[in-house]
Amino acid sequence: MPQSSAPIADRPKLPLLLLLGFTTSTLILIYGARLALFVAPTEATMGNVQRIFYWHVPVDFGALLFPYVNLAGSVWLLTVRNKNQAQAFMADALALAGAELTLLYTSLGLITGMLWARPVWGIWWTWDARLTTFLLLWMLYAAYLILRRFSDSGQVSMQTATLSAVLGIFAAIDVPITFMSIRWWRTQHPAPVLTGEGHLDPSMVPAFLWNLAGWLCWGICLLCLRYLLERRRQRIAEAEALRSIDLPLEVLR
Amino acid sequence: MTFLRHTASHLAKDLRLEWRSREAINGVLFFALLVVIVVSLAFDPTSNPTLAREIAGGILWIAILFASITALNGSWLREQRNGVLDAQRLAPSAPSALFLGKVLANFLFVSVVELVLAPVFAVFYNLHPLGDTRLLALILPLGTWALVVNGTFFAALSLRARSRELLLPLLLLPVILPALLGSIQATAGVLTAELDAGYINFWIRALLAYDIIFTTVSLLLFGVVLNAE
Numbered sequence: 296m297p298q299s300s301a302p303i304a305d306r307p308k309l310p311l312l313l314l315l316g317f318t319t320s321t322l323i324l325i326y327g328a329r330l331a332l333f334v335a336p337t338e339a340t341m342g343n344v345q346r347i348f349y350w351h352v353p354v355d356f357g358a359l360l361f362p363y364v365n366l367a368g369s370v371w372l373l374t375v376r377n378k379n380q381a382q383a384f385m386a387d388a389l390a391l392a393g394a395e396l397t398l399l400y401t402s403l404g405l406i407t408g409m410l411w412a413r414p415v416w417g418i419w420w421t422w423d424a425r426l427t428t429f430l431l432l433w434m435l436y437a438a439y440l441i442l443r444r445f446s447d448s449g450q451v452s453m454q455t456a457t458l459s460a461v462l463g464i465f466a467a468i469d470v471p472i473t474f475m476s477i478r479w480w481r482t483q484h485p486a487p488v489l490t491g492e493g494h495l496d497p498s499m500v501p502a503f504l505w506n507l508a509g510w511l512c513w514g515i516c517l518l519c520l521r522y523l524l525e526r527r528r529q530r531i532a533e534a535e536a537l538r539s540i541d542l543p544l545e546v547l548r
Numbered sequence: 549m550t551f552l553r554h555t556a557s558h559l560a561k562d563l564r565l566e567w568r569s570r571e572a573i574n575g576v577l578f579f580a581l582l583v584v585i586v587v588s589l590a591f592d593p594t595s596n597p598t599l600a601r602e603i604a605g606g607i608l609w610i611a612i613l614f615a616s617i618t619a620l621n622g623s624w625l626r627e628q629r630n631g632v633l634d635a636q637r638l639a640p641s642a643p644s645a646l647f648l649g650k651v652l653a654n655f656l657f658v659s660v661v662e663l664v665l666a667p668v669f670a671v672f673y674n675l676h677p678l679g680d681t682r683l684l685a686l687i688l689p690l691g692t693w694a695l696v697v698n699g700t701f702f703a704a705l706s707l708r709a710r711s712r713e714l715l716l717p718l719l720l721l722p723v724i725l726p727a728l729l730g731s732i733q734a735t736a737g738v739l740t741a742e743l744d745a746g747y748i749n750f751w752i753r754a755l756l757a758y759d760i761i762f763t764t765v766s767l768l769l770f771g772v773v774l775n776a777e
Contacts, residue, residue, distance in 0.1 A: 373772060427729075428726075431722060431725055431726070434721075434722040434725075435722045435723070437722075438718055438719050438722045438723075441715070441718055441719075442705075442706070442709070442715065442718075442719060445706075445709045445710050445711065445714075445715050446706075446708065446709040446710070453776075454708065454776050457772060457773075457776040458705055458708075458709075458773065458776050461705060461769050461772055461773055461776075462705065462719065464765065464769065465723055465762075465765065466722075466723075468761065468762075468765065469723070469726070
């Protein structure tokens with residue numbers, strides 16, 4: 296595909312703030328890994344396997360947080376799409392970034408959960424309510440991305456943005472159902488460690504909190520990066536569209 | 549009041565069209581029957597009544613689900629012919645009236661199919677329900693409504709996409725899975741009488757809540773989907 300020189304010339308560098316954010320979150324994650332692997336005490340009944348908890352739960356927090364980014368982008372898009380086209384495309388980029396981050400974090404949550412479940416429960420997977428709803432969350436945002444892929448014509452299209460925003464709202468309604476399911480249904484998943492009857496030993500708290508901070512910080516940086524990338528793709532597609540309108544005139548000349 | 553009148557006229561139009569062609573009902577009925585027969589080949593339910601009771605709820609809902617998806621795919625196509633959908637967009641009536649009329653029509657079609665299918669099902673699966681079968685008169689409509697209201701909505705949403713016949717189940721299934729789970733659990737609970745009455749009540753209430761939430765959201769957002777461009 297021939298690249299037009301004008302939009303590429305002002306090729307934006309990776310913002311310094313974002314670079315700083317990625318460095319910080321990597322450092323926090325390394326420190327968190329050290330705390331989780333060497334400092335935190337070994338759990339009494341599960342042994343070392345329990346240490347995966349320090350990554351599994353922060354990732355699940357992220358997986359329950361990023362759908363709201365998608366929802367915010369979707370609602371924002373639906374409110375401004377008839378008034379302010381430029382802002383609507385920003386909202387669409389935000390919604391897309393939120394959906395992809397959700398898919399990434401739910402995948403990581405499911406994988407770490409399975410790695411934990413195999414030694415502790417003796418099975419990789421069980422159709423317990425919490426697991427099922429988490430898988431459902433994964434499927435909803437996979438469906439969201441499939442809808443975008445199917446209705447995308449390679450152009451910047453408000454139709455794709457609007458339709459996927461509608462699906463984003465439907466999917467977000469499922470998120471609270473996921474969160475409440477642990478109390479609604481009988482479940483094999485460990486009771487909520489932070490709010491339920493089981494509690495986290497004070498010596499384990501630092502490792503958990505540092506990892507939570509690290510995963511959230513890293514996720515937010517990745518979200519910003521994906522947003523900027525999508526904005527850039529939109530600008531290039533727009534420039535292409537404008538150029539193809541100009542083309543016949545050039546031929547005539 | 550005008551809203552209800554518009555909804556009624558949309559419903560009447562859909563019923564009249566269906567009465568003339570009988571495409572949806574015949575197609576759905578035959579498809580559901582085929583699913584029931586194919587599954588019975590796999591499990592041989594007549595030789596084992598206990599097994600039949602346990603799996604019948606799931607099979608019934610799978611048959612209804614697959615069959616309604618085939619019908620829902622077609623339900624907006626007849627609006628696309630001759631640019632009817634564009635005319636609907638220009639019409640001064642509320643878009644949600646068009647949506648509600650179509651949902652009611654689809655709900656009636658699928659309900660008729662269920663009424664025909666239920667006795668056939670009982671015969672082919674040698675089914676002797678142990679629980680209170682009157683509850684099924686509550687569970688089936690609630691589950692069907694959840695299926696049809698979301699199905700009609702997502703059929704409209706995927707109308708403009710490439711390969712829409714494939715897209716509809718991909719979007720519809722994740723969204724209706726909670727409702728499907730509730731319907732299957734409640735139906736199996738009634739058939740086997742192994743589930744506590746309180747649990748069945750819980751699933752019925754959950755289905756009702758699901759129906760209310762998703763009907764509201766669909767009615768609110770249908771205008772956006774219809775006018776998306």
